[in-house]
Amino acid sequence: MTNINKSLYLIAITAITFFMLNELSSLWFGIEKEKEAIYQKDKTVLDNLMKAQLENVKILSDLLSSNEFVIKGYEENDPEIIRRYISPIWNKVRHEKLTYEIHFFKPPAISFVNFSNFNTIGNDVSDVRADIQWVTTSFKPSTHLLMCKSYAGLRATEPIFDKYGNILGGLSLGKKIDWIPNVLKENSEHDSFLVYERNATNTLVQKYYNSFIEDKEIIGNYILADRTINIPAEKIEQIDFKKKIQKIELNEKTYYLNIYPIVDFNKNTMGYVCTLTTLDQFFEKFEIDLLKSFLLIFGTAFIIFYLTRRRTNTILKKISFIKQLTNKIKNKDFTRLHEIPLAKNDNSLWELQNNIITMGLELEKSYNFLKEENKEKDQKLFEQFYYDALTKLPNRNKLFEDLKFDPRSFIALLDIKDFKQINDVFGFEIGNLVLEQVTKTSLTEITGYYYNIYRIGSDRFIIKNNVLMEQEDFIEFIQKIMNSIENDTIHTDDDISVSIEMYAGICFDKESKLAKAEMALTKAKRQSKDYVVYNENDTEKTLHSQNLNTINKIKTAVENDNILVYFQGIVNKNEKIRKYEALVRLQDGDTVLSPYFFLDIAQKTKYYPSITKAVITKTFEQFEDKEFLFSINLSASDILNEETNRFIKQQLRDSHHANNAVFEILESEEIYNLQDVQNFLQEIKHLGAKIAIDDFGTGYSNFSHLLNIEPDFLKIDGSLIKNIDTDLRAQQVVKSIITFAKESDIKTIAEFVHSQDVFEVCKELGIDEFQGYLFSEPSPTI
Secondary structure: OOHHHHHHHHHHHHHHHHHHHHHHHHHHHHHHHHHHHHHHHHHHHHHHHHHHHHHHHHHHHHHHHOOHHHHHHHHOOOHHHHHHHHHHHHHHHHHOOOOOEEEEEEOOOEEEEEOOOHHHOOOEOOOOOHHHHHHHHHOOOEEEEEEOOOOEEEEEEEEEEOOOOOEEEEEEEEEEOOOHHHHHHHHHOOEEEEEEEHHHHHHOOHHHHHHHOOOOEEEOOEEEEEEOOOOOHHHHHHOOOOOOEEEEEEOOEEEEEEEEEEEOOOOOEEEEEEEEEOOHHHHHHHHHHHHHHHHHHHHHHHHHHHHHHHHOHHHHHHHHHHHHHHHHHHOOOOOHHHOOOOOOOOOHHHHHHHHHHHHHHHHHHHHHHHHHHHHHHHHHHHHHHHEOOOOOOEOHHHHHHHHHHOOOOOEEEEEEOOHHHHHHHHOHHHHHHHHHHHHHHHHHHHHOOOEEEEEOOOOEEEEEEOOOOOHHHHHHHHHHHHHHHHOOEEEOOOOOEEEOOEEEEEEOOOOOHHHHHHHHHHHHHHHOOOEEEOOHHHHHHHHHHHHHHHHHHHHHHHHOOOEEEEEEEEEOOOOOEEEEEEEEEEEEOOEEEOHHHOHHHHOOOOOHHHHHHHHHHHHHHHHOOOOOEEEEEEOHHHHHOHHHHHHHHHHHHHOOOHHHEEEEEEOOHHHHHOHHHHHHHHHHHHOOOEEEEEEEOOOOOOHHHHHHHOOOEEEEOHHHHOOOOOOHHHHHHHHHHHHHHHHOOOEEEEOOOOOHHHHHHHHHHOOOEEEOOOOOOOEOOO
């Protein structure tokens, strides 16, 4: 194929491409226009149907409100007159389904004669019949929709006057609206269904409510009523009723769902009429128009192709040359640009060539500049990924990279003793200063060439040897490091002196070094030793055996519904119980285990979500008929589990006491740093629940981050409360928490209140509520 032919084919393809883009644009705008047209057409049909029905009811209400026997019954205060003369009319219109209700009232809204239920005479229905009050006070008729005590329907309300124009009472005629889907389909040929807002039925008396929902389906916050097509419950849950037009997949077919709100007399939305439409006819017409347009474009392109073929050779050569230039620019080869002089020809292609050369030279300058700039950015990203921002030490990522190339090296995991208390007592700035000083004066100055040091956590460091050595020499070096740190006192500008001690876990194995060093560190802390060397025989096997035994107990308890919930009361300053905290327990034969013996292991198994669900389910059941607030503990892992997350929100939607639920979130870095956690907290607050931050003051406390969560309660950690009657430092920390909480309108709760002295100090400091064995021990009953 010659260059000329290629160019002409390219022109043809380009024309077709523009054609297709134009048609696609027309299709998109056409679809939007057609959707709106169908929506408005169905709306017109629905409006006309509703208007016609309201007119029918209005005509009847006009006749009855002016009936001489009706007026006589009011004037003589004798409902039997109305009952006797209107009953034949009532029987006829009810039989012909022209109306569902004929109800006469006395001002402001006192039942006088109710043909639907004669036993209601004398009842005041002003709480649900604002329309009657309006009619009997404004003296004006009204036609509208309303959900009253017995049904949802169209209503015509008329004032009744005596011959002197004095108001005697009011008349309400009503007709149910369940007929709408079937009649709407007859007039529009579109399937439809009727959905009520669940809270709109709050006005229904219980016996009428039971009758109302007999042939309907409750789905979350909605009630699915009459329909001309089967709609699965999960589809209703997916619908956004605030959006008037949306797509929906039903029976393997795509529909457009049109939503028309039903607004009652009080301007509240009581439900929605929804129609299902398709664009089949639109697409059929579009395909025909598309074919016509394509044939026209194809014929035109062919003519242009034929007429311009002889004139394209030179153009194509120039285009080919320009293409070569652009490819060189694309490949960052700018050498050729310096060899080509700018042309003086006014031809547009020559001008294009000149522009491309000029642009390429400018791009060369920009590219060289960005190349240098990116080197600096790459270096910064490398440092951020592999190095700790505070101490400038290599981080966990760098450790794992280095271990790949040096699997025979030894590691020691060092942990600062009671670093949390340093943060709690002196603040984060002093805590950061301690980390910097330990790194600078004690670790990096000693390690030198033969060792690497890494910071892998808030107060955790790893030391790794870079050269082969004996295990005894490595242990001796770690002892030297720890002695150097413990002999060094850190001084701040505020004359604060801080002494540091450390634990160490050492691992000589080639596999899973960090996990094994962690086990050794845990053992060192538990046994209060300076360091422990990992030993598979006395550590891992024993630990694994204990863990497997605990996991079997958890599995049995979950399968046999032996996850128990105990409740501990929380009191106010008058020692009156205001709420309860739900506490998980596990039934193991005749023994009830506390969380200490199984919860940490459970969180690492597949059974943990089942435990969380059991606690939530049993707690909601316990308090479903009680007015106490109740709190349930959640961890960040509970929130991040999608199934547990959905389960919690569904429980809140289904509960009648969602506003009594309090979720205690364990204070951790995750609740402040993970957007998914904060989004969940906002969602459950929107559903009515309250938020408490548990164990506040345990080391992650960050007042500025706390404001983003907007909790309702702060539960001050028991470690700060248990000795607060004698520990002045604890009092200072608690005072600062209380001051912040009061300024932020957050209630405070003291945990671990075990004596009267502790209780009195907490009250004096201004804590709002109290929990502990002084008032209430955990119990399976309330």
